Amino acid sequence: MRIAVAAAAVGAVVLAGCAPVQSGSAPTGGDERTGQLRVWLFDEVNRGPKEAVVREAVTEFERAHQGVTVDVQYIQVQTRAERFKAAFSDPASAPDVAEFGNTDLAGYVAGGGFAELDLGQWPDAKDLLPAVLDTGKVDGKVYGVPWYVGVRALYYRTDIFQELNLAPPAKLDEIAPLARRIRAAKPDMLGISAGGKYTYGAMPFVWANGGDIARKDGDKYVSTIDSPEAKAGLRQYTELIADDICPPAQCAGNGGDASVEAFRAGKAAMVVGGDFNRKSVDASSAAGKYAVVPLPGKDAGDIAPAFAGGNLLGVMKGSSRRTLADEFVRLLGGKSYQRKMFDAMGNLPTFGDVQADVAKANPVLDPFIRTLEAGTRFVPVTPDWAKIDAQAVLPTLLQQVAAGGEDLDRAAAQAAEQMNAAFGG
Amino acid sequence: MMPTRRGDGRIAFAYLAPALLVLAGLLGYPIYQLVLISLFDYGQEQVSGGAPLTFLGLGNYAELLSQDRFWAVLGQTVGFAAVCVAGTLLVGAALAVLATRVRTWARMTLFLAALGAWATPAVAGSTIWLFLFDANFGFVNEVLGTTGFSWTYDRWVAFGLVAAQVVWCSFPFVMVTLYAGIKSIPGEVLEAAALDGASTAKTATSVILPLLRPLLIVVTIQSVIWDFKVFTQVYIMTGGGGIAGRNLVLNVYAYQQAFAASEYGLGASIGVVMTVLLLAVTVGYLRALRRSGEVL
Structure with a gap:
């Protein structure tokens, strides 16, 4: 009897709510012209200069708009996923304008987070580099204004190359023999600091060999990481994580930052590093003893396609101050403030003319600009990419081959299978 | 024993009702939600x-049970938890016995040190251990003269290091509980055993251990549950599961595969599987004890 009552009670509860909670889709907000505009930007290791530029933009914006205040919050890059997820689920706690990484875009748009932007009325927009603007698009619609772009190139130690009478590599497959020679001559040096978790350091090898992460098949992506071309690139990269170049025990666990850190510490003769690493390398023991060349491609004279990293500025879908938000994005993301951000942080501008200007004034940028001009590549633009990224599919593949003794064919097939599962294939 | 009257059960239930309500609210509802979510395709897009x-x-x-990876990680988790539980109980029990045999100042020092380890937050403790065992600048490599040796690279070395950290931060609970248990054994009992001519070993196995049994059960079940669910130490010390995920345990796997990837439905199903497994362990353990005649 008692059991029957209990069962009935449980049944009633189950029937009462037989679906998990869903917050309604974000209301497409209003268009108030006064009040507080909330802005989220990423915190940086050295935030001072960024904050100064942003403060200048805020002051200019507040002066131009009576009765408007701008509240800027700096959020941590590591916890951005939680912060943005919370913001999408609860529009009341969401900002109006936010900075975000371009690889996160597709996931955020699918999550209902960002509003489509109309750049037609904005004169600056025509100078945005097309390949860079593409990183702010999903299905041909623009959801983010590229605020800056980041590309990687090959850093090398001029003093060591001179001492050993070496020239920087002209082809991708020259890197491994070169690195081996350096480590043989200087056993406490890493020939090249190559990290097992350094996805964006490894992908140029895949792209240069004609491979890719995935290709679009109809409206779906299909992984091509197990294609012969992609595997040739993966083999070339994982070959670098070996005892005679970059010992797995030291390198297999490294991501991009840790890889560059070894170069900064003076323990590596080469590293794939970004234009955004330049300032920190200049403040390290490698300062003044290094040069940068574009990462060479498969054949001499080629440049390996780089990953077009960078951050975007977007307007949240639930914003109740749409016009103000649009205007703020155009101010902070516009030419004059991109230029100021370059001076403050070294971030590469996304406007062709501004980029050419800063490149002329700063010859050190030349290898990065040439890499950009040679053409960049990007990750698959789909919300599933966030999942593949979170599940560490590519780092696992690199590590399995470089340190786990796994066969490349098998590991690549596994990774492709896992990606296809995420793509819903 | 008083004869049971009709209505006693109802009164007893009325007394228990407030506690049951709280339990249902704090435990029942989340579990209900967990099970419910695990039955849906529930990702970030669905949430918002x-x-x-x-x-x-x-x-x-x-999907979960068909993944080879899941079974591999599950096996790894069971083995890891077993080693941690055994280590925790051994160290805890040995130090509890030691504490009953030494002078007050030594016991105080031991307790203070143990409580320090206990009170250290897991994140801080794991990070400090990482510093100590750092390949290039770590104190341990400095002392051993093995500079450059990576303690977190090799699968088994890394597991060993994390297990040591887990034991370090969970033995104080066992030690304090067992120390209290040993102290609460009446002096007369031990005296009687001594008068009967029992050796120290005999006293320990035939008198002290049976008396401590209920406490041992509690600390074992606690340790099993804690060590099976370990997350922080593995996540921090092996950088999210080691090289190519070879140091993954179930909780970290659930976080990485499901929650970080916004697959809450799949993550919830891992949670349900873990809950069921732990319940099974606990129930099985309790039944085995009842069969052996122990009343809890």
Whole structure:
């Protein structure tokens, strides 16, 4: 009897709510012209200069708009996923304008987070580099204004190359023999600091060999990481994580930052590093003893396609101050403030003319600009990419081959299978 | 014993009702939600209302149980937890016995040190251990003269290091509990055993251990549950599961595969599987004890 009552009670509860909670889709907000505009930007290791530029933009914006205040919050890059997820689920706690990484875009748009932007009325927009603007698009619609772009190139130690009478590599497959020679001559040096978790350091090898992460098949992506071309690139990269170049025990666990850190510490003769690493390398023991060349491609004279990293500025879908938000994005993301951000942080501008200007004034940028001009590549633009990224599919593949003794064919097939599962294939 | 009257059960239930309500609210509801979510395709898009809910039934479970990786990680978790539980109990019990045999100042020092380890937050403790065992600048490598040796690279070395950290931060609970248990054994009992001519070993196995049994059960079950669910130490010390995920345990796997990837439905199903496994362990343990005649 008692059991029957209990069962009935449980049944009633189950029937009462037989679906998990869903917050309604974000209301497409209003268009108030006064009040507080909330802005989220990423915190940086050295935030001072960024904050100064942003403060200048805020002051200019507040002066131009009576009765408007701008509240800027700096959020941590590591916890951005939680912060943005919370913001999408609860529009009341969401900002109006936010900075975000371009690889996160597709996931955020699918999550209902960002509003489509109309750049037609904005004169600056025509100078945005097309390949860079593409990183702010999903299905041909623009959801983010590229605020800056980041590309990687090959850093090398001029003093060591001179001492050993070496020239920087002209082809991708020259890197491994070169690195081996350096480590043989200087056993406490890493020939090249190559990290097992350094996805964006490894992908140029895949792209240069004609491979890719995935290709679009109809409206779906299909992984091509197990294609012969992609595997040739993966083999070339994982070959670098070996005892005679970059010992797995030291390198297999490294991501991009840790890889560059070894170069900064003076323990590596080469590293794939970004234009955004330049300032920190200049403040390290490698300062003044290094040069940068574009990462060479498969054949001499080629440049390996780089990953077009960078951050975007977007307007949240639930914003109740749409016009103000649009205007703020155009101010902070516009030419004059991109230029100021370059001076403050070294971030590469996304406007062709501004980029050419800063490149002329700063010859050190030349290898990065040439890499950009040679053409960049990007990750698959789909919300599933966030999942593949979170599940560490590519780092696992690199590590399995470089340190786990796994066969490349098998590991690549596994990774492709896992990606296809995420793509819903 | 008083004869049971009709209505006693109802009165007893009335007395228990407030506690049951709290339990139902704090425990029942989350578990209900967990089970419910595990039956749906429930990702970030569904949470924020951008996509409709799809009822999968046991689809998430089928997917989970068909993954080779899941079984490998599960096995690894069981082995890791077993080593941690054994280590924790051994160290805790040995130090509890030691504490009963030494002078007050030594006991105080031991307790203070143990409580320090206990009170250290897991994140801080793991990070400090990482510093100590750092390949290039760590104190341990400095002392051993093995500079450059990576303690977190090799699969078994890394597991060993993490297990040591887990034991370090969980033995104080065992030690304090067992120390209290040993102290609460009446002096007369031990005296009687001594008068009967029992050796120290005999006293320990025939008198002290049986008396400590209920406490041992509690600390064992606690340790099993804690060590099976370990997350922080593995996540921090092996950088999210080691090289190519070879140091993954179930909780870290659930976080990485499901929650970081916004697959809450799949993650919830891992949670349900873990809950069921732990309940099974606990129930099995309790039944085995009852069979052996122990009343809890």
